[in-house]
Amino acid sequence: xxxxxxxxxxxxxxxxxxxxxxxxxxxxxxxxxxxxxxxxxxxxxxxxxxxxxxxxxxxxxxxxxxxxxxxxxxxxxxxxxxxxxxxxxxxxxxxxxxxxxxxxxxxxxxxxxxxxxxxxxxxxxxxxxxxxxxxxxxxxxxxxxxxxxxxxxxxxxxxxxxxxxxxxxxxxxxxxxxxxxxxxxxxxxxxxxxxxxxxxxxxxxxxxxxxxxxxxxxxxxxxxxxxxxxxxxxxxxxxxxxxxxxxxxxxxxxxxxxxxxxxxxxxxxxxxxxxxxxxxxxxxxxxx
Amino acid sequence: xxxxxxxxxxxxxxxxxxxxxxxxxxxxxxxxxxxxxxxxxxxxxxxxxxxxxxxxxxxxxxxxxxxxxxxxxxxxxxxxxxxxxxxxxxxxxxxxxxxxxxxxxxxxxxxxxxxxxxxxxxxxxxxxxxxxxxxxxxxxxxxxxxxxxxxxxxxxxxxxxxxxxxxxxxxxxxxxxxxxxxxxxxxxxxxxxxxxxxxxxxxxxxxxxxxxxxxxxxxxxxxxxxxxxxxxxxxxxxxxxxxxxxxxxxxxxxxxxxxxxxxxxxxxxxxxxxxxxxxxxxxxxxxxxxxxxxxxxxxxxxxxxxxxxxxxxxxxxxxxxxxxxxxxxxxxxxxxxxxxxxxxxxxxxxxxxxxxxx
Numbered sequence: 170x171x172x173x174x175x176x177x178x179x180x181x182x183x184x185x186x187x188x189x190x191x192x193x194x195x196x197x198x199x200x201x202x203x204x205x206x207x208x209x210x211x212x213x214x215x216x217x218x219x220x221x222x223x224x225x226x227x228x229x230x231x232x233x234x235x236x237x238x239x240x241x242x243x244x245x246x247x248x249x250x251x252x253x254x255x256x257x258x259x260x261x262x263x264x265x266x267x268x269x270x271x272x273x274x275x276x277x278x279x280x281x282x283x284x285x286x287x288x289x290x291x292x293x294x295x296x297x298x299x300x301x302x303x304x305x306x307x308x309x310x311x312x313x314x315x316x317x318x319x320x321x322x323x324x325x326x327x328x329x330x331x332x333x334x335x336x337x338x339x340x341x342x343x344x345x346x347x348x349x350x351x352x353x354x355x356x357x358x359x360x361x362x363x364x365x366x367x368x369x370x371x372x373x374x375x376x377x378x379x380x381x382x383x384x385x386x387x388x389x390x391x392x393x394x395x396x397x398x399x400x401x402x403x404x405x406x407x408x409x410x411x412x413x414x415x416x417x418x419x420x421x422x423x424x425x426x427x428x429x430x431x432x433x434x435x436x437x438x439x440x441x442x443x444x445x446x447x448x449x450x451x452x453x454x455x456x457x
Numbered sequence: 458x459x460x461x462x463x464x465x466x467x468x469x470x471x472x473x474x475x476x477x478x479x480x481x482x483x484x485x486x487x488x489x490x491x492x493x494x495x496x497x498x499x500x501x502x503x504x505x506x507x508x509x510x511x512x513x514x515x516x517x518x519x520x521x522x523x524x525x526x527x528x529x530x531x532x533x534x535x536x537x538x539x540x541x542x543x544x545x546x547x548x549x550x551x552x553x554x555x556x557x558x559x560x561x562x563x564x565x566x567x568x569x570x571x572x573x574x575x576x577x578x579x580x581x582x583x584x585x586x587x588x589x590x591x592x593x594x595x596x597x598x599x600x601x602x603x604x605x606x607x608x609x610x611x612x613x614x615x616x617x618x619x620x621x622x623x624x625x626x627x628x629x630x631x632x633x634x635x636x637x638x639x640x641x642x643x644x645x646x647x648x649x650x651x652x653x654x655x656x657x658x659x660x661x662x663x664x665x666x667x668x669x670x671x672x673x674x675x676x677x678x679x680x681x682x683x684x685x686x687x688x689x690x691x692x693x694x695x696x697x698x699x700x701x702x703x704x705x706x707x708x709x710x711x712x713x714x715x716x717x718x719x720x721x722x723x724x725x726x727x728x729x730x731x732x733x734x735x736x737x738x739x740x741x742x743x744x745x746x747x748x749x750x751x752x753x754x755x756x757x758x759x760x761x762x763x764x765x766x767x768x769x770x771x772x773x774x775x776x777x778x779x780x781x782x783x784x785x786x787x788x789x790x791x792x793x794x795x796x797x798x799x800x801x802x803x804x805x806x807x808x809x810x811x812x813x814x815x
Binding site for chain 1: 469470472473476477479480481482483484486487490498499500501502503602603605606608609610612613614615616617618619621622623624625626627628629630631632633634635636637638639640641642643645646649683684686687688690691693694719744747748750751755763764767768771779782783786789790793794796797798801804805806808
């Protein structure tokens with residue numbers, strides 16, 4: 170395909186991405202240097218790095234940062250290990266597999282805010298699990314500032330695990346049967362099989378799922394918003410904190426909000442750049 | 458294959474059942490809540506069975522008429538579903554499936570017309586129609602430009618292709634907040650200009666939409682669609698590219714030898730082979746648009762879609778009851794359950810496709 174035809178095919182998509190991704194990102198950086206209030210959008214005022222020093226000295230920012238890191242550090246590994254385990258089980262199921270799969274996929278496919286709402290209902294007053302807690306421990310259960318972080322983490326594992334499961338399951342389907350049988354003839358037990366045959370085969374997928382999970386966990390918004398609302402601001406993650414600062418009714422500070430957004434972008438890129446660089450090298454290698 | 462003993466098979470299924478319960482317990486609980494009377498919901502000890510059922514919550518959320526019999530509504534929905542299933546099954550089996558699929562979609566639309574709150578454009582209850590419009594438009598735009606770009610990126614070997622792909626991959630990783638705030642600001646600026654220059658209140662002879670008297674961006678479905686198309690592009694082009702890479706170049710080269718132009722070869726030869734890819738990518742685009750919360754809340758404060766409507770209508774200060782919130786949650790989830798059941802293979806394939814090549 171020559172260059173002209175290529176651009177003919179690609180130009181609509183590239184224009185959309187330039188106009189609605191590259192340009193807004195530049196705007197974000199520019200707005201981050203402005204003093205700009207939500208109720209007075211017409212008078213931006215250049216303030217240099219004031220927004221950034223404002224953010225970096227804001228204890229709420231650091232609280233959000235800490236919880237986001239804890240969230241990523243717990244949710245990503247747990248969902249990946251669980252996902253791999255369930256995928257291995259699913260791979261052994263003969264009859265009824267698609268039924269199990271449909272049920273297990275539901276939390277991941279359902280609207281995230283609705284998934285969070287229905288999960289939260291289990292723990293609210295009169296909910297099934299809060300009642301169960303009360304029966305077992307004899308203490309009344311209520312969602313409070315102390316346990317809401319854990320509830321968010323548990324619900325997020327419930328929500329994200331199917332993604333790892335289904336991706337690993339797809340990977341297991343491409344595992345050459347001979348290698349599994351060869352390992353079985355050699356008398357390899359399950360753990361040796363897992364370590365020497367299955368995990369090496371899934372290596373690329375594990376990296377892929379890990380990266381996607383880190384990206385998605387880092388920018389988590391919907392679940393945290395539903396669980397905390399304006400009640401438990403201690404348990405806000407970076408994205409929720411960011412939107413709250415920028416769009417709070419009447420006191421929204423769009424300039425500061427954009428400064429936070431820029432910091433968030435820098436944060437995720439520190440993790441991502443080695444991977445992007447590697448993908449770029451792969452792409453170039455593919456072409457020569 | 459190693460024959461597994463009965464005992465280990467039972468163990469396996471038992472484990473799977475525990476996992477299934479962990480997955481769907483919240484949905485079962487919410488469904489129960491949605492068909493209970495308020496007194497059972499408020500009971501201190503959960504009423505797990507033997508309670509009296511009612512469809513009042515659904516009636517309150519979806520219908521204006523108070524005296525309508527909910528059994529007749531259920532029968533109505535079932536009839537529509539069966540008719541659509543039959544049309545779809547016929548469509549899958551005959552050579553020209555288009556008329557059948559179109560008929561099925563048409564039946565759904567005509568059927569929706571019966572629900573008063575669907576087409577009522579009185580700002581408060583237009584969230585279902587908004588959801589449908591946003592989802593359909595996002596899918597159409599996103600898939601058509603993504604399909605073209607995916608094809609170009611799969612076939613072109615220049616460096617600029619690699620650059621576009623990597624930049625798109627980077628954008629896929631960015632937090633939504635980095636986009637939603639400038640979108641909001643930009644839309645506001647454009648609206649101000651439309652207002653002050655008077656362009657917004659021009660009478661355009663051809664685009665005279667009912668219910669729209671002034672042109673604006675913020676708080677319109679257009680704003681949501683544009684935002685969703687943009688953030689969905691990276692995913693779409695990567696997905697389509699990986700599917701196009703599986704189609705051998707020789708196929709379109711043969712068609713072009715026979716005198717077809719590249720565009721003709723693309724349309725007549727390649728696209729018909731791409732239906733599984735289009736369905737898989739379309740499903741994920743659909744879910745993205747249908748499920749979106751943040752963009753809608755910030756960019757369209759009054760043009761709600763379903764997720765925003767549910768969170769806003771069932772929030773703490775609203776007078777809606779728990780049962781109504783549950784009914785709303787069940788209603789928004791049902792179409793997704795149907796999608797999983799009908800398109801499970803495509804969903805799994807789609808999730809695997811982007812992944813297997815890494």
